[in-house]
Amino acid sequence: xxxxxxxxxxxxxxxxxxxxxxxxxxxxxxxxxxxxxxxxxxxxxxxxxxxxxxxxxxxxxxxxxxxxxxxxxxxxxxxxxxxxxxxxxxxxxxxxxxxxxxxxxxxxxxxxxxxxxxxxxxxxxxxxx
Numbered sequence: 001x002x003x004x005x006x007x008x009x010x011x012x013x014x015x016x017x018x019x020x021x022x023x024x025x026x027x028x029x030x031x032x033x034x035x036x037x038x039x040x041x042x043x044x045x046x047x048x049x050x051x052x053x054x055x056x057x058x059x060x061x062x063x064x065x066x067x068x069x070x071x072x073x074x075x076x077x078x079x080x081x082x083x084x085x086x087x088x089x090x091x092x093x094x095x096x097x098x099x100x101x102x103x104x105x106x107x108x109x110x111x112x113x114x115x116x117x118x119x120x121x122x123x124x125x126x127x128x129x
Contacts, residue, residue: 044102044103047097047102047103048103048104048107048108051094051097051103051108052108052111054090054093054094055090055091055094055111055112058086058087058090061083061086061087062087062115062119064079064080064083065080065083065084065087065119065122066115066118066119066122068080068084068122069118069121069122084122084123087119088123091116091119094108
């Protein structure tokens with residue numbers, strides 16, 4: 001057998017082996033990318049669920065706060081102020097999470113489209129310090 005033929009066959013086989021390895025690596029990278037994307041979407045949905053649950057836990061306080069709409073700030077009692085404090089604290093945390101892009105603003109605004117702006121209007125006289 002000719003040495004040149006052996007070298008040529010070896011080079012062809014080596015090139016085929018490299019090509020097959022590259023194809024497998026590329027396919028594995030695509031599978032890993034899809035898995036990572038699924039994980040990110042799942043984590044995002046879980047965070048949105050947690051934020052919604054976090055706000056839903058204070059639904060009574062939100063309703064109490066909404067009932068303060070026409071009540072003068074000077075007439076607010078301790079129960080009113082406690083409800084307002086809890087609502088403000090929760091909305092503040094969720095607002096930070098939205099600003100940090102941990103979940104989409106649009107989804108929070110769809111779920112709380114009425115409560116957030118109404119609470120903001122009622123909080124006009126609330127001292128922020």
